[in-house]
Amino acid sequence: MLRHLMLILGMVLIGMHLCGLVLTLPEQPVSLAETVMTAMPHSGVNNPVTAVLLNFRGYDTLLEVAVLLLAVLGVWSLPRSLVYSQFVGPQVHGAVPVALVRLIVPLAVVVGGYLLWIGADAPGGAFQAAAVLAGAWLLLLLVGYPEQVIPSERRLRPLLAVGFAVFLGVACGMLVFGRSLLEYPQAWTKAWLLLIESALTISLACILFSLFVGRPRQELETEPPKSRSHVTEETT
Amino acid sequence: MTVSTLYALVGVTVFTIGLYGLLAQPHLLRKIIGFNFMGSGISLLLVASGWRLPPLPPDPVPQALVLTGIVVAVSATAFGLALACRIYVETGQTALPDHKVGEDDE
Numbered sequence: 001m002l003r004h005l006m007l008i009l010g011m012v013l014i015g016m017h018l019c020g021l022v023l024t025l026p027e028q029p030v031s032l033a034e035t036v037m038t039a040m041p042h043s044g045v046n047n048p049v050t051a052v053l054l055n056f057r058g059y060d061t062l063l064e065v066a067v068l069l070l071a072v073l074g075v076w077s078l079p080r081s082l083v084y085s086q087f088v089g090p091q092v093h094g095a096v097p098v099a100l101v102r103l104i105v106p107l108a109v110v111v112g113g114y115l116l117w118i119g120a121d122a123p124g125g126a127f128q129a130a131a132v133l134a135g136a137w138l139l140l141l142l143v144g145y146p147e148q149v150i151p152s153e154r155r156l157r158p159l160l161a162v163g164f165a166v167f168l169g170v171a172c173g174m175l176v177f178g179r180s181l182l183e184y185p186q187a188w189t190k191a192w193l194l195l196i197e198s199a200l201t202i203s204l205a206c207i208l209f210s211l212f213v214g215r216p217r218q219e220l221e222t223e224p225p226k227s228r229s230h231v232t233e234e235t236t
Numbered sequence: 237m238t239v240s241t242l243y244a245l246v247g248v249t250v251f252t253i254g255l256y257g258l259l260a261q262p263h264l265l266r267k268i269i270g271f272n273f274m275g276s277g278i279s280l281l282l283v284a285s286g287w288r289l290p291p292l293p294p295d296p297v298p299q300a301l302v303l304t305g306i307v308v309a310v311s312a313t314a315f316g317l318a319l320a321c322r323i324y325v326e327t328g329q330t331a332l333p334d335h336k337v338g339e340d341d342e
Contacts, residue, residue, distance in 0.1 A: 004260065011252055019245055033296065036295075049300050052297055061304065067307075071312065074315045127307060208310075
């Protein structure tokens with residue numbers, strides 16, 4: 001109890017210190033808004049956030065997709081656990097959810113495509129479209145279509161890799177043709193961005209789905225492996 | 237006090253609450269939720285730092301940083317949840333061995 005109170009006191013002190021630091025921040029900090037706005041005509045898109053994400057700071061987005069792939073590697077390296085093993089049949093029962101999902105999933109595909117396209121002019125883009133598509137895919141899974149809906153690992157791996165591969169290929173391809181990393185040619189910027197974003201959408205939807213589902217068609221392990229039981233007995 | 241200062245203070249408060257949850261709660265799921273709270277608090281702080289007086293457009297760079305941060309937080313959360321499920325299957329516990337539920341009641 002005493003340790004708990006000390007922890008709470010410590011947190012309150014840290015919180016107050018951070019609030020004090022926030023209040024001492026300058027009123028008009030260094031701003032990159034004017035720099036971004038003057039460079040907007042060269043970026044190929046109309047939305048400043050999309051321009052920053054894919055064009056001016058495209059390197060950050062490239063590494064962000066790599067981080068997502070690393071997370072999939074981590075989740076796939078674990079044996080499938082108890083939680084997903086219960087997805088053998090529908091999790092949500094009844095005719096109404098099934099009918100609703102039948103209506104929603106095609107609409108979600110259209111909404112995902114729209115978000116991908118509109119990312120050039122308004123908030124949207126590859127990540128948002130991929131989130132909507134992955135959500136629709138998981139709805140299908142929950143309502144009871146598991147066998148048809150989970151692709152085999154052989155088909156899933158290329159889909160997972162294609163987004164990062166296209167992005168990295170374009171980035172390094174610019175190096176080959178005498179430009180710097182990720183420097184798009186002026187007249188074709190929008191086309192390159194659309195190509196990268198389309199590949200990213202497919203790939204990210206598969207990544208988000210695999211993070212939830214785990215490794216497809218893998219043997220289920222709900223008991224600790226027998227060979228490790230003697231190790232746990234020694235440590236307890 | 238401007239709107240951005242209010243947002244920044246709220247972000248810092250949410251961050252502190254998340255930090256408390258991460259350190260004090262023994263249940264692994266609550267630790268992961270606390271970690272997400274910290275991410276949300278920092279996102280609020282970053283977005284608040286992009287605010288400009290109304291005629292000027294807001295700074296888009298912190299907003300792009302927040303989008304990247306949210307995606308990285310999602311991937312870390314997914315991996316953390318998979319590890320927590322695995323710990324539960326392997327040991328039957330939902331807390332790490334040195335921080336069991338009820339230990340703080342002594």
